[in-house]
Amino acid sequence: xxxxxxxxxxxxxxxxxxxxxxxxxxxxxxxxxxxxxxxxxxxxxxxxxxxxxxxxxxxxxxxxxxxxxxxxxxxxxxxxxxxxxxxxxxxxxxxxxxxxxxxxxxxxxxxxxxxxxxxxxxxxxxxxxxxxxxxxxxxxxxxxxxxxxxxxxxxxxxxxxxxxxxxxxxxxxxxxxxxxxxxxxxxxxxxxxxxxxxxxxxxxxxxxxxxxxxxxxxxxxxxxxxxxxxxxxxxxxxxxxxxxxxxxxxxxxxxxxxxxxxxxxxxxxxxxxxxxxxxxxxxxxxxxxxxxxxxxxxxxxxxxxxxxxxxxxxxxxxxxxxxxxxxxxxxxxxxxxxxxxxxxxxxxxxxxxxxxxxxxxxxxxxxxxxxxxxxxxxxxxxxxxxxxxxxxxxxxxxxxxxxxxxxxxxxx
Amino acid sequence: xxxxxxxxxxxxxxxxxxxxxxxxxxxxxxxxxxxxxxxxxxxxxxxxxxxxxxxxxxxxxxxxxxxxxxxxxxxxxxxxxxxxxxxxxxxxxxxxxxxxxxxxxxxxxxxxxxxx
Numbered sequence: 001x002x003x004x005x006x007x008x009x010x011x012x013x014x015x016x017x018x019x020x021x022x023x024x025x026x027x028x029x030x031x032x033x034x035x036x037x038x039x040x041x042x043x044x045x046x047x048x049x050x051x052x053x054x055x056x057x058x059x060x061x062x063x064x065x066x067x068x069x070x071x072x073x074x075x076x077x078x079x080x081x082x083x084x085x086x087x088x089x090x091x092x093x094x095x096x097x098x099x100x101x102x103x104x105x106x107x108x109x110x111x112x113x114x115x116x117x118x119x120x121x122x123x124x125x126x127x128x129x130x131x132x133x134x135x136x137x138x139x140x141x142x143x144x145x146x147x148x149x150x151x152x153x154x155x156x157x158x159x160x161x162x163x164x165x166x167x168x169x170x171x172x173x174x175x176x177x178x179x180x181x182x183x184x185x186x187x188x189x190x191x192x193x194x195x196x197x198x199x200x201x202x203x204x205x206x207x208x209x210x211x212x213x214x215x216x217x218x219x220x221x222x223x224x225x226x227x228x229x230x231x232x233x234x235x236x237x238x239x240x241x242x243x244x245x246x247x248x249x250x251x252x253x254x255x256x257x258x259x260x261x262x263x264x265x266x267x268x269x270x271x272x273x274x275x276x277x278x279x280x281x282x283x284x285x286x287x288x289x290x291x292x293x294x295x296x297x298x299x300x301x302x303x304x305x306x307x308x309x310x311x312x313x314x315x316x317x318x319x320x321x322x323x324x325x326x327x328x329x330x331x332x333x334x335x336x337x338x339x340x341x342x343x344x345x346x347x348x349x350x351x352x353x354x355x356x357x358x359x360x361x362x363x364x365x366x367x368x369x370x371x372x373x374x375x376x377x378x379x380x381x382x383x384x385x386x387x388x389x390x391x392x393x394x395x396x397x398x399x400x401x402x403x404x405x406x407x408x409x410x411x412x
Numbered sequence: 413x414x415x416x417x418x419x420x421x422x423x424x425x426x427x428x429x430x431x432x433x434x435x436x437x438x439x440x441x442x443x444x445x446x447x448x449x450x451x452x453x454x455x456x457x458x459x460x461x462x463x464x465x466x467x468x469x470x471x472x473x474x475x476x477x478x479x480x481x482x483x484x485x486x487x488x489x490x491x492x493x494x495x496x497x498x499x500x501x502x503x504x505x506x507x508x509x510x511x512x513x514x515x516x517x518x519x520x521x522x523x524x525x526x527x528x
Contacts, residue, residue: 319441322448326460334452341445356453 007049010058011042016138018066020110021102023135024173028117028166037073041066067100074098109175111136112227115220116176116184119191122169127162128191129198134159137195137216147202147209181229189238189294192220196242203394205257211249218242237285237294243278244301247271259396267307275305296324314343331359335368347372363391363401370404382408413495415457415523416502420509421486422516424465431514442510450494450505457493465489489516493523 015038022034044065045058055061118131133139133147145155176184199213221239224230251269252260282298299320303313321337334357342350351372359365366388373381385408389401423429431439450456467487469477489511496502499522506518 315441318448319444322444322451325448325451326456329451329454329456334454337448337452345445353449353452356449358453 006054006058007042007046010045010062012138014059014062015042016136017107017111018062018102019135019138020114021100021107022066022070023117024110024113025100028163028171028173031163031167033073037066037069040069063102067102070100071098108223108226110173111223112230113173113175115188115223116180117166117171117173119184119188120166120169120171121184121187123162123165125191125194127158127165129194130155130158131162131166132191132195132220133198133213133216136220137213139212139216143209143212146206147198147204147213149204176229178229185230185232185235188224189221189234192217193238193294195220196245200245203396207253207257211246214242214246214249218246233285233288233290234292234294236281237292237298240278240281240285241294241298241301243274243281244298244305247274247278247305258399261400262304265307270305278302278305291323291327293324293327296320296327300324309343311344314340318344331357331362332364335359335362335364338368339371342372347376351376361391363388363393363397366391367401367404370401370408374404374408378408378411382412413497416494416496416499417491417519417521417523418494418502418506418509419491419519419521420489420511420516421519422489422511422514424487424489429515435514439510439514442513446508446510447492449508450492455495455505457495460492463488463490486516 018038018041019034022037023031026034041062045062049055049058114136115132118135119128123131130144133144134141141152141155141159145152148155196214196217199210199217202210202213204210218239221235221242224232224235225239247270248262248265250271251265251267252262254260278298279302282302285295285298300317303317303320306313318337318340321333321340324333325337335354338350338354338357341353351369354365354369354372357365366384370381370385370388373384375381382405385401385405389398389405392398392401447456447460465487466478471477494502494505496505499520502520502522506520509518511518
């Protein structure tokens with residue numbers, strides 16, 4: 001690895017680990033102190049390494065410096081020391097003896113505790129995702145702003161509000177009990193799925209950043225798998241789903257960053273390794289009796305890894321969509337279900353069902369009708385695509401719709 | 413929107429009235445598509461629930477017998493609670509119910525609020 005890439009890479013992997021351990025030790029109320037200590041550590045690394053060269057083991061160097069900075073902070077600020085969680089006082093007679101525990105086990109436990117702290121339904125979902133990106137994944141404010149196509153100020157404010165809220169609620173950062181895991185795992189999974197989607201569906205042109213978001217979301221889900229109590233079938237189902245989705249990353253946009261629709265993708269660009277991993281986790285997710293929406297979505301994504309249209313494929317996809325809707329209604333799932341119905345029972349049957357949906361403020365609804373009416377009544381199909389065009393907002397969506405309009409105009 | 417109870421009944425006892433295994437197999441996806449279609453319109457009012465086929469009946473003299481219900485020959489095969497604008501709307505949905513293909517029928521009841 002090149003030297004200039006070393007610090008950003010270490011920052012990405014180590015910042016969040018040390019922050020988690022310090023936050024758990026200090027409590028949410030002193031999150032800035034935790035962040036300051038780690039930032040100072042990286043600042044020292046940048047300065048010293050550039051003049052004196054790289055240490056033999058950069059990570060160990062960072063850990064030692066973080067440990068010393070923590071010790072010094074505790075020594076310097078006796079007031080803070082008194083306020084600190086009883087844990088430090090309990091484990092150590094005085095701060096001279098205090099040793100920050102940066103063992104693999106403690107880092108893992110602290111990160112799990114942080115996941116459950118950050119994914120807290122008492123703060124807005126949007127704030128949960130931003131905090132997760134910052135504290136759990138180590139993304140800087142600029143990177144988060146780039147992904148959201150907004151400026152640093154907005155992200156900074158959003159993060160601060162969320163941190164204030166967590167302080168106000170006085171949430172202690174601790175290993176979740178079995179009962180808490182059962183109560184809160186669904187919210188944790190929702191936030192991690194949103195984080196993933198932020199990368200997968202983001203409209204930013206920065207594909208590296210989008211990929212990083214997806215990878216980070218997968219890493220967090222993988223981390224849940226590594227803890228016995230959170231290694232649940234639905235966690236495996238979510239990971240499986242993410243593997244299947246990311247397997248198409250290279251195939252889903254062209255060199256200009258424009259979206260390539262599923263049916264037009266070059267399947268030789270699909271990542272077989274990720275597809276195999278997806279199948280492996282899908283197998284593990286079949287344990288137990290609970291069928292979550294992630295199981296159903298992973299099932300749908302699984303069938304999409306077979307490019308060829310077969311009766312079995314679309315019948316399976318249709319039944320999975322039926323079950324997904326029965327479990328939880330969503331307009332986009334209703335539209336996808338109707339698309340699958342067309343593949344199984346033909347366009348005429350699907351048109352009858354589609355028109356019952358009446359999602360008249362949704363451009364995807366008109367795009368679906370446009371698709372279903374193509375070759376059945378091309379003039380009507382064109383009319384629907386034009387309505388979709390009126391409702392669509394993003395440039396990417398408008399581009400896709402305009403391609404359909406052009407094709408239809410040639411047919412009429 | 414009101415809640416409507418749709419009860420599917422058919423004769424489960426009379427041997428001649430039973431669908432063939434093939435008909436039953438086809439019926440499974442018909443049921444799933446019918447429920448999926450209701451859910452796609454966001455008209456499912458409650459989560460779906462499977463019901464035990466045999467059941468029990470408490471008679472007027474408090475005597476308990478095993479289901480089904482000899483007087484009317486038909487048993488409840490299942491039920492679903494949907495959201496619909498009117499009886500007319502609920503009837504339209506019920507007309508797509510696969511129990512009809514199996515010689516059964518659907519009873520529709522609108523939910524009523526307790527008075528006062």
